[in-house]
Amino acid sequence: EPPLGHDGPFTPQVVVNGSADAVGAAPGEIERLISRTPHAKGPALSLGDGKVSIGGGTAPGGAADVWLVRYARGVVEVPVARGENTGRTLPHANVVHSLQRLGRWNGEATTLPLPTAPGGLSTAVLVQTPDGGPILAAAAN
Known part of the structure; x- marks a missing residue:
């Protein structure tokens, strides 16, 4: 909103x-x-075969968070129930259904297991400096 x-x-x-x-x-x-x-000046990042591969590089502050994002690809029309857009229907694109921290990246190349996506949801992985800082790398399937 x-x-x-x-x-x-x-x-x-x-x-x-x-x-x-x-x-x-x-x-x-x-x-x-x-x-x-x-x-973004982060590591190489790739998804496949049930894993996420993160390349080597420099992790600002010594470590970064690795986030798993599950989202519904495409646009959905959502009715707005309150606020200045009450009564309108607005488009929402690529709606995120879950955000899960997979682990940490310390600058060394690593591989983390990637859980199977629930039916119909797409996957993105983000490498992000801690406390909601800049995104260093991102990949989606």
Whole structure:
């Protein structure tokens, strides 16, 4: 649900690489934000065969969190029950159903087991600096 004070039926929130964000930005503004934000400087990351493989590199502060994200790919229309958009139906894309910490990455190449996805859900894995800091690497199936 968009924050109060923003106009229009749909106010997107965009976070780029966990280090820059905008609320209510137009597509041109979002593209500029992406082009100005440094690319993630993290390890190689790949999913497959029931595991996630994380390459070697430098872990800021000595370690990073490895997150398993389960999400429904695509767009769903969601009726809004309260707030400034009460009574409207708004699109929600790639809705996250669960977020689970798989482990830590200390800079050394490692492999972690990847649990099987529940029916119909897609998988993404994020390597993120602790306490919700910048995303260092991301991969999705």
